[in-house]
Amino acid sequence: MTTYQALHYVYQPARLPATRTLLLLHGTGGDEHDLLPLAAHFGPALNVLSLRGNVLENGMPRFFRRLDVGLFDEEDVIFRTHELVRFVRQLSERAGFDATQLVALGYSNGANMAGALLLLYPELLAGAILWRPMQPLVRHVPAFCTNRHQPVLFQPGSQDPTVQLAASARYAALLKQAGFELKRHNANAGHNLLHDDVEAAVAWFHQHFPTPVLVNS
Ligand code: MLT
Numbered sequence: 165m166t167t168y169q170a171l172h173y174v175y176q177p178a179r180l181p182a183t184r185t186l187l188l189l190h191g192t193g194g195d196e197h198d199l200l201p202l203a204a205h206f207g208p209a210l211n212v213l214s215l216r217g218n219v220l221e222n223g224m225p226r227f228f229r230r231l232d233v234g235l236f237d238e239e240d241v242i243f244r245t246h247e248l249v250r251f252v253r254q255l256s257e258r259a260g261f262d263a264t265q266l267v268a269l270g271y272s273n274g275a276n277m278a279g280a281l282l283l284l285y286p287e288l289l290a291g292a293i294l295w296r297p298m299q300p301l302v303r304h305v306p307a308f309c310t311n312r313h314q315p316v317l318f319q320p321g322s323q324d325p326t327v328q329l330a331a332s333a334r335y336a337a338l339l340k341q342a343g344f345e346l347k348r349h350n351a352n353a354g355h356n357l358l359h360d361d362v363e364a365a366v367a368w369f370h371q372h373f374p375t376p377v378l379v380n381s
Pocket of ligand 1: 234276298
């Protein structure tokens with residue numbers, strides 16, 4: 165029987181009093197340092213927790229196993245999601261952040277782990293930004309819904325060769341139906357991330373989670 169493992173992480177407490185924590189989830193082959201420079205765009209009144217996925221694919225970290233490109237090992241998606249949630253909840257007690265006030269920011273495989281959190285723990289996140297998302301559970305879609313109506317920013321690339329437009333539309337509809345306040349922002353891009361994605365995410369974030377800004381920082 166596989167047991168839950170800890171995850172590698174970086175935790176940076178906010179420079180201003182903060183209620184929220186940005187949860188950074190990297191893409192395939194990334195690590196806990198990848199998205200840290202982008203987190204700075206979201207302002208100083210946020211704790212930042214950045215995780216590294218526990219799965220290795222040819223030496224590249226991921227958040228869950230896949231059988232092929234775009235074909236996920238759904239049993240592992242479920243196992244790794246529970247593993248990650250248990251780890252984050254334990255860490256929140258040690259580090260002193262509120263585990264009910266996490267806003268996930270995930271790219272590619274990290275967006276899909278954030279999506280697995282929405283499906284399996286629909287009340288957990290305060291919000292989520294999904295850069296180039298793909299539905300993480302298709303054969304094992306749970307019955308899920310949220311009463312928190314958390315905002316979700318869904319940012320597919322309109323020329324992304326790894327995701328079919330119809331599948332992406334079905335996934336967005338599923339999240340909406342479950343009660344998430346989903347905003348779709350199609351990037352004129354492939355699977356790669358553009359500066360425009362970051363700008364759109366920062367604007368969306370400040371609209372839903374107003375935070376103070378540092379003057380003379
Ligand atoms: C990736 O390259 O990471 C995929 O597009 C997404 C995934 O495998 O979760």
